[in-house]
Amino acid sequence: MRAAPRPPRQRLLWRHLWLWALLTLLGVWVVLAAVAYYTGLHEADEINDGQLLAFAQILLREDIHADPQEPPAPAAQPHATVYAPDLRAVAWEAGRVVWDTHGMAAELPAALPVGLQTVHPASGRAGPVWRAYVTEAPTADGTPRRVAVFIDMGWRRALGRDIAEHMVRPALVLLPLAALLLAWAIRRGLAPLAELSRAVGALDLDAGQAPLPAQQPFQEFSSTVHAINALAARLQSQLERERRFTADVAHELRTPLTSLLLQARLAGQQAGGPAQQQALHQLEQDAQRAARVLGQLLDLARAQKLEGVAPAPVDLHQLAQQVLAAHASMAHERGQELALQASGGALTVPGHATMLELALRNLVDNALRHTPPGTLVEVHAGRDADGSIYLTVQDDGARAGAPPAPPHPGSGLGVGLGLVQRIAQAQGAVLEDTPGGPHAPHRVGLRWPAGPGSAA
Secondary structure, three states, X not given: OOOOOOOOOOOOHHHHHHHHHHHHHHHHHHHXXXXXXXXXXXXXXXXXXXXXXXXXXXXXXXXXXOOOOOOOOOOOOOOOOOOOOOOEEEEEEOOEXXXXXXXXXXXXXXXXXXXXXXXXXXXXXXXXXXXXXXXXXXXOOOOEEEEEEEEEHHHHHHHHHHHHHHHHHHHHHHHHHHHHHHHHHHHHHOHHHHHHHHHHHOOOOXXXXXXXXXXXXXXXXXXXXXXXXXXXXXXXXXXXHHHHHHHHHHHHHHHHHHHHHHHHHHHHHOOOXXXXXXXXXXXXXXXXXXXXXHHHHHHHHHHHHOOOOOOEEEEHHHHXXXXXXXXXXXXHHOOOEEEEEEOOOOOEEEEOHHHHHHHHHHHHHHHHHOOOOOOEEEEEEEEOOOOOEEEEEEEOOOOOOOOOOOOOOOOOOHHHHHHHHHHHHHOOOEEEEEOOOOOOOOEEEEEEOOOOOOOO
């Protein structure tokens, strides 16, 4: 035997929001790190260029004659940092190298233009890439002097990383604290939602409890509370209709069941003869009445099952013909007539054929049971000038001198009309009931208002 599948584990909303907030915070931190790094590179470029220009101007004014084969050793930097880069310089006078701090002259390209530039090693040689500034000016004796100052581009990247670290490191340290504060703030912010959930859970529709207060502390809750109150009102209205319907059913069943009990006792006390036959006949009629009420309840249950089914076009002409054919034998036994008056052409409405058949069958059945013999019962199906579609059942009024309708099992109307009313609501129609008189027809039927999708 296979075990039942376990229901999916429910997640906590505050934790879900907290995780998304942390992901957002982490994304912001990554963007901040990238921006800080590229900002550091830009600042390093400006610092490099400023240092190169300042050092080159100094070399142009200084007496730098020295043996180019023995470059001076660089001064020791016991506290060197990325903010104190190692600068290199080469000086030429009349095309001859007169000063070379690190022996770079042999690694340089043949021609270096004046200005800021990036210098790569000579062709075929491996080495670092340099940021250089080249300038020239005549010396005091008129000899042309050219000066080139260099700085390693790797220092630029190191300075960019250092600036980025100084900007991002505090944010990284604050991330755990921010995560804890976010968790507390989200749980605190969701507290009104938990209170609203408790208020909704405490609603008692059976007791007719007042709805939730429309005035809410947050605007987002107002629409939710309005929807909950509307749903509660519909449910309370439905419960009230169910109570009334249950009372009608109980009333309809109590009369025949009480009569069944009395007639059964009477039939048992009679030793035979007309009195016993009358009691048995009445017992049969009461049983039929109770069976008809139960049949209507079954029809109602069938109709409710179809409320969630998608509607389809229903031909009212064909539906009326089927219902009249099913009641032909009953009308013949009671000495009544059935007729159909329908407009020409197809007449369809969106709905459920089974539910509409139940409604029309109840209307025709009630018309036959509550009119005297010789009455003409007509079914009308058509379209009015305003575009609305109707399906009605009417009689021709009680004929002058006609005897009253004989008692018939199931003369109650409460369950039948309640069923028709439910079907009308489910099918988007309106139940119309026009009372008649001694010589005026009694008209009951469904009407579909004109509008988009009201008829095909």
